[in-house]
Every structure is written in C-alpha cells, then in structure tokens.
Amino acid sequence: MTDATAPTRTPSVITKKTEDEALDVVPVRHYGRWAAAVTAVVALIGLAGSLAKNDNLHWDVVGDYLFAGLIFDGLVTTLWLTAAAMALGLALGTVIAVMRLSASPVLYGLSSLFVWAFRGTPLLVQIIFWGYAAALYSQIKIGIPFTEVTFVSWDTNAVLTPAVAALLALGLNEAAYASEIVRAGIQSVDPGQAEAAHSLGMRPALTMRRIVLPQAMRVIIPPMGNETINMLKMTALVSVIAAHDLMSNIQEVYAQNYQVIPLLVVASCWYLVLVSLLSIPQAWLERRYGRGAARSQSNSAVQRLFGSAGTPWARRTKKEAGR
Amino acid sequence: MSQPMVQARGVRKRYGSLEVLRGIDLTVERGQVCCLLGPSGSGKSTFLRCINHLERVDGGTLKVDGDLVGYRRHAGKLHELGEREVAERRRDIGMVFQRFNLFPHMTALDNVCEAPVKVAGVSKAEAEAEAQRLLEQVGLADRAGHFPAQLSGGQQQRVAIARALAMKPKLMLFDEPTSALDPELVGDVLDVMRRLAADGMTMVVVTHEIGFAREVADTAVFMDEGVVVEAGAPRQVLTEPTQERTRAFLSKVL
Ligand SMILES: Nc1ncnc2c1ncn2[C@@H]1O[C@H](COP(=O)(O)OP(=O)(O)O)[C@@H](O)[C@H]1O
Ligand SMILES: [Mg+2]
Numbered sequence: 001m002t003d004a005t006a007p008t009r010t011p012s013v014i015t016k017k018t019e020d021e022a023l024d025v026v027p028v029r030h031y032g033r034w035a036a037a038v039t040a041v042v043a044l045i046g047l048a049g050s051l052a053k054n055d056n057l058h059w060d061v062v063g064d065y066l067f068a069g070l071i072f073d074g075l076v077t078t079l080w081l082t083a084a085a086m087a088l089g090l091a092l093g094t095v096i097a098v099m100r101l102s103a104s105p106v107l108y109g110l111s112s113l114f115v116w117a118f119r120g121t122p123l124l125v126q127i128i129f130w131g132y133a134a135a136l137y138s139q140i141k142i143g144i145p146f147t148e149v150t151f152v153s154w155d156t157n158a159v160l161t162p163a164v165a166a167l168l169a170l171g172l173n174e175a176a177y178a179s180e181i182v183r184a185g186i187q188s189v190d191p192g193q194a195e196a197a198h199s200l201g202m203r204p205a206l207t208m209r210r211i212v213l214p215q216a217m218r219v220i221i222p223p224m225g226n227e228t229i230n231m232l233k234m235t236a237l238v239s240v241i242a243a244h245d246l247m248s249n250i251q252e253v254y255a256q257n258y259q260v261i262p263l264l265v266v267a268s269c270w271y272l273v274l275v276s277l278l279s280i281p282q283a284w285l286e287r288r289y290g291r292g293a294a295r296s297q298s299n300s301a302v303q304r305l306f307g308s309a310g311t312p313w314a315r316r317t318k319k320e321a322g323r
Numbered sequence: 324m325s326q327p328m329v330q331a332r333g334v335r336k337r338y339g340s341l342e343v344l345r346g347i348d349l350t351v352e353r354g355q356v357c358c359l360l361g362p363s364g365s366g367k368s369t370f371l372r373c374i375n376h377l378e379r380v381d382g383g384t385l386k387v388d389g390d391l392v393g394y395r396r397h398a399g400k401l402h403e404l405g406e407r408e409v410a411e412r413r414r415d416i417g418m419v420f421q422r423f424n425l426f427p428h429m430t431a432l433d434n435v436c437e438a439p440v441k442v443a444g445v446s447k448a449e450a451e452a453e454a455q456r457l458l459e460q461v462g463l464a465d466r467a468g469h470f471p472a473q474l475s476g477g478q479q480q481r482v483a484i485a486r487a488l489a490m491k492p493k494l495m496l497f498d499e500p501t502s503a504l505d506p507e508l509v510g511d512v513l514d515v516m517r518r519l520a521a522d523g524m525t526m527v528v529v530t531h532e533i534g535f536a537r538e539v540a541d542t543a544v545f546m547d548e549g550v551v552v553e554a555g556a557p558r559q560v561l562t563e564p565t566q567e568r569t570r571a572f573l574s575k576v577l
Binding site for chain 1: 377407413416420422424425427428429430438443470471472486487
C-alpha cells in the first residue's frame with residue numbers, strides 16, 4: 001500500500017516546493033512503533049484484568065490496610081531513614097572522595113580502606129552487625145587508647161537503638177558508593193577550572209566548594225538519583241533489626257493475620273508511589289545544576305513516538321535553550 | 324628603591340627526567356610589557372605558571388615585586404609558604420589562559436564578582452558595580468547576564484580579562500590569550516590588552532602575534548628548549564635577530 005503511494009507523492013511534493021515555499025512538513029510515520037505499542041498495551045490490559053479478578057489477591061484486605069495507621073508510621077520511618085541515610089552517605093562520601101584525591105598517602109589509604117570494607121561486605125550483614133553491636137562492645141567509651149583514662153562512656157544499647165543502627169548501616173554503606181560517584185564527578189571537571197580559581201587567590205577548599213563541586217554536580221546527580229531510589233527500597237532490609245520502617249510494620253501485620261500477598265501489594269504500592277515522587281526533585285536538581293551547560297535536550301517519550309519535528313515540546317525547548 | 328616586578332635568575336623546572344626550564348634569566352620592570360615568544364614546548368607556559376606559583380620552581384631564584392615566589396624571609400631564614408599565604412600572593416597576580424577557563428556555571432557578572440566577594444571580602448553590591456564597570460571597559464556591558472556558553476570565544480576571553488582585573492592585580496600574565504580564537508575575534512582582545520598596557524599595567528604576554536609584540540612590548544624575549552635565546556627591544560629581536568634560532572622561528576611564524 002504505502003509503497004504504491006509513495007513514489008507518486010514524492011515527486012509532486014518536490015515540484016510543488018519549487019513553486020511554493022510555505023509547505024507543511026510530513027514527518028516520517030513509524031508504523032512498526034505503533035504496532036508494537038498497540039500489542040503491548042493490549043497485553044497490559046489483559047494482565048491488569050486478570051489481577052483484578054484474582055480472588056487470591058484479596059483486594060478488600062489491600063484496601064483495608066493501604067491507609068492504615070501502622071502502615072503510615074512505617075512510611076514516615078522509611079522516608080526519614082532514606083533522607084537521613086542519603087544525607088549521611090553524601091556528606092561522608094564527599095569527604096572520602098576528597099581524601100581519595102588528596103596527595104597524602106595516609107588519607108588516600110584510609111579512604112580506600114573504608115571503601116574496600118563497606119563495599120566488599122553485604123549490606124544485610126552490615127545492618128545485622130550494627131543491630132547487634134552491643135554484643136561486641138557493651139559500652140561506648142571516649143578516652144585515651146590503651147589506657148584506663150575515659151572521658152565519657154555510654155551504654156551501647158541505649159545509644160544504638162534499632163533506628164540509629166539502621167541509619168548508621170545504610171549511611172556508611174552509602175558513603176562508600178557515593179564517594180566513588182563524587183570522585184568521578186570531581187575528576188570530570190576540567191583542571192583549568194581549579195587553576196583559574198587558584199590564580200584569583202581562591203584557596204583549595206573554597207575552590208572545591210564554589211567552583212569544582214557545583215560543576216561536578218551535573219555528573220553526580222543522575223547516579224545519586226538512582227542511589228536514592230535504591231536506598232528507599234534497601235531500607236526494607238532493616239526490618240531484620242525491627243527498625244519499624246514500612247517493611248517491618250508490614251511483616252508485623254502479616255505475621256498475625258497471614259495475609260502475606262495482599263500486604264506485600266500494599267508495600268509495593270507505597271514504594272512505587274515514593275519512587276515516583278522522587279523523580280520530581282531529581283528533575284529539578286538536574287535543571288538547576290545544568291545551568292550554563294551547552295544545550296543537550298533529550299526528547300520526551302511522546303516526542304519519540306510522534307517523531308520530533310514540529311511538536312509543541314520541540315518548540316519550547318528551543319526557546320528555553322536560547323534564553 | 325624600585326624593585327623590578329619580575330626578576331628571574333637561573334630558574335629551573337623539571338618534570339621527572341624532562342628538564343623544561345634550564346636556567347631562565349629575565350627581568351620585567353614595573354609598568355613594562357614583556358612578550359614571550361618561542362616554539363611550542365619551549366617552556367613558555369611553564370615559566371608563566373611558575374611566576375604565580377601554579378608550578379614549583381626547582382632551582383634558581385624567582386622574585387615578584389621583591390618577594391621570593393613560594394617563600395617568606397624571616398629571621399635570616401626562608402620559610403616555605405603555606406596554602407593561605409600562597410593564595411594571598413596570587414591575589415596580586417592576574418592570569419589569563421589560552422582556553423579562557425571561565426566558570427561555566429556562573430554568568431559573566433558572577434565570574435567577575437566571585438573572587439572580590441569570596442576572597443577579598445568586598446560587599447556583593449560594591450563588587451557588582453565594579454564588575455559592571457570592568458565589563459564595560461572590555462566592551463561587554465550588555466553581556467553581564469550571559470553564561471560563558473552563550474558568548475563567543477573573543478567575548479569569553481574579554482570576560483576572563485575583566486575577571487582577573489577585578490582583583491586589582493599589580494601584574495598580569497597572559498598565556499597565548501588569542502591562540503584559541505577565530506581570526507576575526509583576535510583584534511577585540513588585543514585592543515583590550517593594548518589599552519591595559521597604555522594604562523601602565525605590568526604584563527607578561529606569551530603570544531604568537533608578532534605585530535602586537537612589536538607595537539606594544541617594551542621587551543621581547545625569545546625562548547627555546549627551556550632557555551632565553553635572545554632578549555631585547557622588540558624592534559631588534561623581531562626584525563634583526565642576532566641568533567640563528569630566533570631567525571628560523573620568525574621565518575615560520577611570519
Ligand atoms: N604537568 C606536566 N607534566 C609533564 N610534562 C609537562 C607538564 N607540563 C608541561 N610539560 C612539558 O613541558 C614542556 C614545556 O611545556 P610548556 O611550558 O607548556 O611549553 P610552551 O607553553 O612553550 O608550549 C613540554 O615538553 C611539555 O610536554
Ligand atoms: Mg603554552
């Protein structure tokens with residue numbers, strides 16, 4: 001069909017073009033893409049229908065617990081745990097990254113040791129370790145090593161509550177990964193930038209903070225967005241030390257009523273909602289730290305489907321880029 | 324007693340086994356313009372970077388305004404400078420790079436304001452007024468809000484000159500400031516530098532612009548393989564060189 005019409009149409013367009021400059025552009029039609037899209041959508045509707053009708057899922061139970069108080073409490077814990085662990089991980093990770101790039105072999109060695117240890121052991125082991133640290137040291141003391149002199153001491157169990165243990169485990173583990181991301185970011189910045197800053201009398205710390213890190217952010221943010229999404233889901237692991245996150249509370253409920261599947265659906269729904277919400281600050285940050293960068297706009301999914309020419313989105317991005 | 328602004332005696336610098344500077348002798352008086360010429364790899368950039376301590380000198384003495392670069396004299400001994408003191412000394416020396424090195428995440432105005440505000444502690448309002456004045460001086464008053472990516476190479480280099488001037492340096496170093504520019508943009512940058520020289524700024528300029536050197540420089544210095552081959556009045560060095568190496572280089576550049 002299309003083959004038959006195309007040859008007759010094409011020459012006429014060309015001849016018309018020479019007479020008349022203001023012509024509508026006909027973009028390439030992606031018939032294959034349309035066919036694949038329709039097939040996939042039909043399959044998805046079928047799957048959704050079969051899930052909706054499946055009695056083993058107990059949608060009534062899902063509905064009962066989706067907005068239950070205990071679930072909300074867990075949700076709040078999961079959220080602050082994610083935020084605090086990421087903050088700790090990013091802050092400590094930046095320090096470790098700077099240490100790894102330092103000229104001092106001691107700082108380099110210490111930071112490498114940290115990354116080696118925390119990346120080399122399973123997170124689950126680290127969580128359990130922090131949860132049961134009281135078995136290793138019953139007291140936390142600050143004093144002079146190898147002497148009996150102690151300035152302050154605490155009872156480990158009082159300080160290292162499950163929540164604190166969870167935060168430490170997740171935050172320290174994250175720091176090891178974040179440090180590699182930050183290091184790659186710092187190394188991606190042209191050394192001429194630091195040189196220019198130094199020649200203006202800026203000291204190394206100020207240069208790092210004002211000149212290098214803001215530029216490194218463009219490289220750092222996308223993988224850190226992934227890390228945050230991973231972190232949100234990895235908080236589920238702290239249920240092994242009963243830290244009262246979303247997953248801990250879900251387990252607590254199904255341990256009593258044995259409705260395992262519906263409660264896991266409830267958990268999945270909330271994790272999906274949280275992960276979706278996370279993409280909003282990530283997009284904002286990417287725009288903020290992309291300032292001044294050469295334009296590199298990626299097409300939206302809708303644009304890719306329709307072909308990019310002449311859509312309102314294409315026009316808008318061009319205007320923004322020219323700002 | 325008036326000290327020369329830059330005084331180099333037998334300055335040496337090596338990278339591993341490669342000796343890049345092999346005893347540089349050079350004097351730049353206050354208010355003078357010194358143009359450095361020489362083939363690529365002869366050590367011009369390295370010498371310039373030594374002057375503001377971006378590189379450490381391995382031998383000889385290098386003084387800027389009477390102070391030994393990288394050291395402080397105290398009680399008959401030389402003390403190596405710490406990070407804070409090195410930064411303080413660099414405030415007085417402006418540097419302009421071949422590849423501009425503007426901060427891409429800041430507007431032209433913020434590029435110029437950054438050091439006065441963060442290093443010299445000038446108030447934001449005062450720094451912005453001064454930056455606007457400097458941008459006007461380099462002919463870019465209407466580009467203050469633009470990011471570097473939105474400026475042409477020549478405009479970026481002029482912002483970079485304004486940025487260096489914002490710290491009110493007593494010495495300006497230029498490392499091939501026009502080599503990365505399209506030919507039609509070179510003139511604007513050289514004009515700015517010409518005016519700066521006329522205002523009495525002390526300048527050390529690495530350049531291949533023979534015309535500029537002949538017109539503006541008080542001394543022209545020809546370097547090759549880490550040594551000064553010939554130095555003197557530009558008319559003499561650039562038109563009637565006594566050394567064969569200088570003659571060979573000039574015949575290639577002109
Ligand atoms: N950081 C460095 N490490 C090793 N070698 C270098 C370094 N910087 C410059 N060099 C070498 O020093 C020599 C002189 O370089 P440079 O001063 O940039 O020359 P010019 O500016 O005259 O072209 C070159 O051979 C270059 O390869
Ligand atoms: Mg050079």
